[in-house]
Amino acid sequence: xxxxxxxxxxxxxxxxxxxxxxxxxxxxxxxxxxxxxxxxxxxxxxxxxxxxxxxxxxxxxxxxxxxxxxxxxxx
Numbered sequence: 001x002x003x004x005x006x007x008x009x010x011x012x013x014x015x016x017x018x019x020x021x022x023x024x025x026x027x028x029x030x031x032x033x034x035x036x037x038x039x040x041x042x043x044x045x046x047x048x049x050x051x052x053x054x055x056x057x058x059x060x061x062x063x064x065x066x067x068x069x070x071x072x073x074x075x
Contacts, residue, residue, distance in 0.1 A: 013059050024055055029064040 016025035016032055025032040033055050039047035 011064060013055070024059075026059065026062065026064060029062075031059075031062045031064070033058050 011026050011028040013024055014027045016023055021032060023032040023034070035051065035054060039051050041047035041050050
């Protein structure tokens with residue numbers, strides 16, 4: 001699902017390092033990726049592809065306006 005709001009064109013997937021979390025997140029809001037479980041697949045490559053797909057889908061479908069911006073986040 002793609003969003004056509006103005007903020008979706010400027011947001012980027014970034015690595016977030018905070019005292020309480022290290023995860024992939026959004027450069028424009030407080031969204032961070034929370035996998036639904038451990039990597040799934042019959043090989044390491046398949047696990048990586050499944051993880052990347054889940055990450056991409058989660059990032060694409062989140063709505064920045066529904067999240068609090070992370071203090072000190074860099075984009």
